[in-house]
Amino acid sequence: MRIGNFDLYSIETSRFALDGGAMFGIVPKTLWEKKITPDEKNRIPMCTRSLFLVSKYKRILIDTGNGDKWDDKNRSIYKIDTNSVNINNALNHLGYTPEDVTDIINTHLHFDHCGGNTRFDNSGKIVPTFPNATYWIQKVNWELATHPTEKDRASYLANNWEVLMENGMIEFVDGPGEILPGIKVITSNGHTTGQQHPIISDGITTVFYCGDIIPTSAHISVPWVMAYDILPVTTMEEKKKLLPRMVDESWTLFFEHDVDCEAVIIGRDGKKVYIKEKFKLE
Numbered sequence: 001m002r003i004g005n006f007d008l009y010s011i012e013t014s015r016f017a018l019d020g021g022a023m024f025g026i027v028p029k030t031l032w033e034k035k036i037t038p039d040e041k042n043r044i045p046m047c048t049r050s051l052f053l054v055s056k057y058k059r060i061l062i063d064t065g066n067g068d069k070w071d072d073k074n075r076s077i078y079k080i081d082t083n084s085v086n087i088n089n090a091l092n093h094l095g096y097t098p099e100d101v102t103d104i105i106n107t108h109l110h111f112d113h114c115g116g117n118t119r120f121d122n123s124g125k126i127v128p129t130f131p132n133a134t135y136w137i138q139k140v141n142w143e144l145a146t147h148p149t150e151k152d153r154a155s156y157l158a159n160n161w162e163v164l165m166e167n168g169m170i171e172f173v174d175g176p177g178e179i180l181p182g183i184k185v186i187t188s189n190g191h192t193t194g195q196q197h198p199i200i201s202d203g204i205t206t207v208f209y210c211g212d213i214i215p216t217s218a219h220i221s222v223p224w225v226m227a228y229d230i231l232p233v234t235t236m237e238e239k240k241k242l243l244p245r246m247v248d249e250s251w252t253l254f255f256e257h258d259v260d261c262e263a264v265i266i267g268r269d270g271k272k273v274y275i276k277e278k279f280k281l282e
């Protein structure tokens with residue numbers, strides 16, 4: 001898909017699984033299991049799907065997935081799989097290497113969005129995965145990530161960004177706006193403080209990177225909100241405000257975590273929002 005100066009590529013950087021109950025908050029299992037089937041431990045299959053934007057001057061990656069710095073215990077808890085899909089293979093397949101990436105936009109610093117920011121080198125030292133990139137992070141999300149609450153402490157892991165800070169590779173963003181030519185972000189605060197959602201648009205086609213405000217196609221409906229969210233009622237209000245715009249302007253909603261559904265266009269029938277079309281970016 002081409003929008004403005006960018007070619008857009010969808011790339012999968014890992015697979016993993018999270019507890020279905022946590023993913024669907026107050027929605028009863030009898031309802032959500034009809035949409036996504038859990039495994040024997042009640043986990044639902046998830047992916048980390050990044051958007052790779054290529055122009056003449058820039059190669060920008062939105063989010064970096066779970067990465068590879070996991071011990072066996074946590075790899076098993078989250079069923080993390082970077083063998084069948086990973087960043088290197090995905091970039092190589094398109095003819096690029098991590099060294100070619102000029103910019104990383106992290107929607108927020110939960111581990112499944114920035115775990116691939118850094119990696120172990122051969123000596124076991126943590127180094128930036130993308131040595132030539134600038135990493136774009138919302139300032140308020142950084143502040144939360146580096147001083148997490150007890151609720152989200154397990155999701156914010158400093159080894160995904162410490163070395164970037166030491167090397168002066170982080171560029172802080174202050175709220176919504178155009179952070180790179182042709183790439184605007186809007187921000188939300190329900191899932192976490194200062195999540196940024198990139199919007200790529202030429203005025204006709206608009207792609208919205210949902211991140212964790214709508215993690216899968218099963219989370220479009222307003223009350224289908226994750227228990228992970230720090231302010232679930234705020235997430236509902238944010239979705240309610242965005243949905244009419246998504247429908248009226250025919251936004252392509254690009255899902256980071258939905259294994260079976262990459263992107264949709266949605267419609268509205270009275271108050272009910274429905275999926276009009278499911279597709280892959282091509």
Ligand SMILES: [Zn+2]
Pocket residue numbers: 108110191192212
């Ligand atoms: Zn998150």
